Amino acid sequence: MSSILTVDHLTKRFGYLTAVKDLSFSIEKGNVYGILGPNGSGKSTTLGIVLNVVNKTSGSFHWFDGHTSTHDALKKVGAIIERPNFYPYMTAVQNLKLVCKIKEVSPEKIDEKLELVGLLERKHSKFKTYSLGMKQRLAIASALLNDPEILILDEPTNGLDPQGIHQIREIIKKVAAQGTTILLASHLLDEVEKVCSHVIILRKGEKLYSGRVDGMLASYGYFELKAEKMESLKKFLKSDPKFGSITVENGLLTAYLNEEMDATELNTLLFAQGITLSHLVKRKESLEKQFLTLTKNQTH
Amino acid sequence: MFRLLHIEFIKLWNNRASRVLILSYFILLTSIALVAAIKFDIGPIQFHLADQGIFNFPYIWHFNTFITGIFKLFLAIVIVSMMSNEYSNKTIKQNLIDGLSKKEFILSKFLTVVSFALISTLFVFVVSLILGMGYSDYTEISIIFSDLEFLAAYFVKLVGFFSFCLFLGILVKRSAFALGFLILWQVFEAFVRGMIRWKLFDAETTDTIMGYFPLNAMWNLLKEPFSRLNAVQSAVKQMGEQLNLNYHVHWYEILIVLGWTAIFIFSSYALLKKRDL
CATH class of the missing domain: 3.30.70 (Alpha-Beta Plaits)
Known part of the structure; x- marks a missing residue:
């Protein structure tokens, strides 16, 4: 199995607060991973570091075989962090075209991905006219544009209504069924339980467990x-x-x-x-x- | 490089406010040609601005670059907001996650700024050339293409000023505050000038020192052209004074502005690198 992400003794301090403490784990191709932990346990910080938006204090991480620079590796990754961030004055299609340009992929898959998340009819509406659920789905479409090796989702159902949550879960299941590696950070346990095969559990920036979901406790039920x-x-x-x-x-x-x-x-x-x-x-x-x-x- | 420019172009052109400002900026640049039409015809007093020699080569290079330099404020708004909007929409975060490196991000902004300056310079060149061909008293090739250093200075001035705007956009992250800061900085430079002049040195030394401050250095690149006009000079002569101004663009002035440009761009990059988003 080939490795997609390796994190090695990663530490991040914000002043006196240690958000991530000596964290090591690795992500293998083909599995669906969940990062679990209560709010403030360092999930988003960890993802922020590997996604090049937060600076690490010490330790290291590398994508794939370790020979690609982080920003080049990220072109093969699809990621959504917390809130969907797009240019509010641009339409869905314009926003996605911009993402294609950044990721250096051809824009021909835009319609296909919009179809997947059910936004094809609204593709010429401006982003600011979208509801939160639609914004989140657009973010998923955007993350899938390059048919990524791994899809990273940070609290994808946060703040959504039950219908929105259901839609997002259906999309995640669809993507997982296609064999895409997924890393899902959440504090909602049933969410992770429903889709993940592996978990990494964090508390106060420390790793408590990483491995298969069913091997978490030596229990026979x-x-x-x-x-x-x-x-x-x-x-x-x-x-x-x-x-x-x-x-x-x-x-x-x-x-x-x-x-x-x-x-x-x-x-x-x-x-x-x-x-x-x-x-x-x-x-x-x-x-x-x-x-x-x-x-x-x-x-x- | 064109990929980065194209990325920035998509962001700017789809924003209605930026599009309107950019368009009006270039319309204003062109409208300088309308100055030629200024004509007073009140009985015995006949005044036609175009006849005052402002469109003579090579003076026109100086005059037009100086006047159009004022319009750069329009683009300053666009540039400050194109930077700070990335922060307020958090799209800078998404750009980086999508695989743009921090270096590419700054580079795409800087290339845009350079393109703005380049297009402005070309515009001014073409408009001035047409105006000059129509109204100049001298149209020999050697005269037309003399004193082109004003265009070079104009280009450097714009690049420097826009880089300053970029830096402020990154530093302050809010467009309104960044523009406020720009004005504040102007006031600050004036204040420093006053203090130095009052407490420390004579006028000449003060000017030399102030020449190292960014806005002042940019201002110094193109000196006011009005005192070069015949009408003004003869008026001064009649009053028994002698005007002895140095209009030329000096290499060290260009160097200072280029230095500031480098400082602004590298500090922007350093800031972006250091910050957690």
């Missing part, structure tokens, strides 16, 4: 169970070393696994014990839960 004989169910599970903590809440029993076990196996086991289930679901921890566990672990 948990069962949600209901039965008529709740007491004997609970007693049986407690005696089994395969189960860790067991809680009962509102008549629903939650049992965490200590090792791999599938639902059929459990069902057979319980039936043999004379316990019939009225409800059986196996779940994985949500990213949110994992994220909170991870950040909590680090504080203590």
Whole structure:
């Protein structure tokens, strides 16, 4: 797998505040990455540094094989940072033509990309007449003009209404399906969970985790169970070393696994014990839960 | 290079305010030809400006470059806002993300400024040539093409002034404030002149020192042409005075302005490089 971005011991200080602390990670081709972290955790600063708009304090980063200068590499990258920035007095097409000129690509893909984000009918309207959702979609179209090796999105759904959020997610899914590498920074966990295969978790400028989403916690998931004989169910599970903590809440029993076990196996086991289930679901921890566990672990 | 100029052209030409200002600037440059039409015919007093010798070669080079130099303020507004708008629209950030290097960004602005100066110079050259052909008392080739250093000085003056505007646009980031700063700087130079003259040196030394200040240096490049007119000179003579002014463009004056231009452009680049956007 070829590497797209390598960040090595990157640090950025704003006066006494350290926004990014000794951060290292790398982005491989073909994956969808999420950078997760609460507000102010250094996500945007990190992206700003690799995108040539924020100066690093120390450390290094390089694009692709490390032989291209940052600004040349950026011509093969599509990126949107926070808010869509275009010339308000120019139309969508004029703005995109300008971007083509900067990226040194031919303007023939403008219509195709506008079509993709659903702005083709409004292509001759001035940018300032667009709604925020449309502006954001135009920004995505602009980032895709060069069919980039990697698409970088920083909080792409920030400030959008539910419909706008949905549209953006659909576009991201479409782009990801085409095999484009994506780096998505967000504090919205379900957003990352829905599209990303890998995550990098930041807190106060430090990396807490980087790797596959499902490998984030060494966890085997948990069962949600209901039965008529709740007491004997609970007693049986407690005696089994395969189960860790067991809680009962509102008549629903939650049992965490200590090792791999599938639902059929459990069902057979319980039936043999004379316990019939009225409800059986196996779940994985949500990213949110994992994220909170991870950040909590680090504080203590 | 043409890519950078084209980028800047797209940005400027699609902005209605800039387009109007640029157009009116060049119309004004051309309108200097209308001066030729100034004619008073009040009974015994007949006055035709074109007959006063202002369109004589090579004097016309001096006169026209001096007068049109005033119109540069129109372009100053365009240039300051083309720089500061990049900050207020945050498009500078997007430009860099899209793959323009900081050097290319400054270079695209500087090339635009140089083109403005170059086109202005060509305009003034052509308009003056046509006017001179129509009204000059001398039309020998050798006379027509003498004293062309005024055009060179005009070009350097514009480049210097526009670079100053660029720098202010980057430094202040708001067009209105940047233009205010420009006026403030003019006042500041006048104030320094007053202080030096009052407390330190005589008139001549003061002039020499002030010659190193950017706006003053640009002003010095083209000295006022009116005292060269026959009418003015004979009036002065009648009063028993002698005018002994040095009208010529000096190489060191050009050098000072070019120096300032370099300082402005490199400081703009340094500022852009240092700042986090």
